Amino acid sequence: ARDTGLRSGTPVLVGGADYPVALLGSGACRPGMGSDSTGTGAIITVIAETPLLDPEISNVATIEGNWAQFVLLETxxxxxxxxxxxxxxxxxxxxxxxxxxxxxxxxxxxxxx
Known part of the structure; x- marks a missing residue:
């Protein structure tokens, strides 16, 4: 509350896109950890210290300063x-x-x- 100027006890809601929020909730945050989020499609993720610069791989930064390297599978x-x-x-x-x-x-x- 002190950092935001809000009164103590003020309800705060946080939201985000499904994949980054699911990754955060999975606890996969340190290099070497991974995540598999499967529904109709799938997102396979590995956490690393640096992004993987490859046209087949997507990357998203984690709040810990690491990188989630992931690939989307349509099936x-x-x-x-x-x-x-x-x-x-x-x-x-x-x-x-x-x-x-x-x-x-x-x-x-x-x-x-």
């Missing part, structure tokens, strides 16, 4: 829906698909999606 959870329909003709539940994926070998022979 987060929606990719699972597509795979369920394309590979399993909607016959398997999502839990069954996740269980089958857990049985796959590490690295899956370099399979990329």
């Amino acid at each position: 987060g959870g929606d990719g699972m829906r597509w795979a369920r329909r394309a590979f399993h003709d909607n016959a398997l539940s999502y839990d069954e698909i996740v269980a089958r994926a857990a049985e796959a070998p590490a690295g899956c022979d370099a399979l990329l999606f």
Whole structure:
């Protein structure tokens, strides 16, 4: 209150864009930490001391003075829906698909999606 000139006890609301606020709430703030925010799409983030200057990577500064390097994936959870329909003709539940994926070998022979 002293720094803003507001009376003590004055309610203050703070807002922001969904991604930076979600990142702040995740607690990912120190180099080496990461965050995966998945809905229909996904945002994968790694915290570093410097921005990563690459046309495929976006960066946002953190309040701690670090950089959140992130990439947007247009098909987060929606990719699972597509795979369920394309590979399993909607016959398997999502839990069954996740269980089958857990049985796959590490690295899956370099399979990329």
